[in-house]
Amino acid sequence: MLDTTFIFDLASKAPTPGGGGASAYAGALSSALGSMVGNLTVGKKRYEAVEADTYIVLEKLAALRTRLIELVDEDARAFAPLAAAYGMPKATPEEQDAKDEAMQSALIGACDVPLEIMRSCAQVIxxxxxxxxxxxRMALSDVGVAVAFGKAALLGASLNIYINAKDICDRERAEAYTAEAERLIEDASALADTLYAYVLDEIR
Known part of the structure; x- marks a missing residue:
């Protein structure tokens, strides 16, 4: 039976899991679908010529899937210090300084994790x-679903980078986060769109 714990936790009013964790989860699903296609390819005479390469792809997808599942929890852990910083007192200059310092540190972690989610999803695509x-070819439609999930995960994770990077005082670092996010979106989204269009054209 399907374990729906994550889904119901996501639906609750609890702050975590949130959009970042959901993006990592979607990325893991993308990898899993890709692996299914690979597993349906190996061992078939028709695909003997690509079997060795398919096994390499399967190995890489498995590693990415494991990492994305880990990132679901890492995203929640990265949000905890940020939530704590928001709740810190700021009645005195000393308290405000402590709050600002904690906030800046937490914002870095809150960008690092979704950026890794994006990198992983780009690799899956x-x-x-x-x-x-x-x-x-029997599972070609599943490749289309995989890239659709991968693109959604990529875009979803980027939103966490944008919302957090805008509050980072170190603007050089903040701009580095957003620049990489934009590059990943430009490159991986374009590839996802190309693959989705190819699949659609082939199966219609």
């Missing part, structure tokens, strides 16, 4: 390119 053109 990249691996799906091989599966779209070389994987089992």
């Amino acid at each position: 990249g691996l799906c390119e091989f599966l779209a053109y070389n994987g089992s």
Whole structure:
């Protein structure tokens, strides 16, 4: 039976899991679908020529899936110090300084995790390119679902970077976060769109 704990936790009023964790979860699902396509490809005579490469793709997808599942929890842990900083007192200059210092430190962690989610999702989408053109044709629609999930996860994680980076005082660091996020969106989203369009054209 499906374990729905995460889904119900996500639906609750608890601050975590939130959008970042959901993005990592969606990325893990994207990887899982890609792996399904790969597993339906290996061992088939029709795909003997790409079997060795498919096993490499499967190994990489498995590692990314494991990491994305870990990032679900890491995103929640990264939010905890930020939530604590928001709740710190600020009645005196000393308290305000302590609050500001805690906030700046927490904002870094709150950007680091979603950026890693984005990087991982971009890699998943990249691996799906091989599966779209070389994987089992019977499971081609699943490649389309995988890249759709991967793109959604990528875009979702980027929102956490944008909302947190705008409050980072170190503007050089903040701009580095947003610049990488934008590059990942530009490159991986374009590939996801290309693959989705290819799949749609092939299965219609």
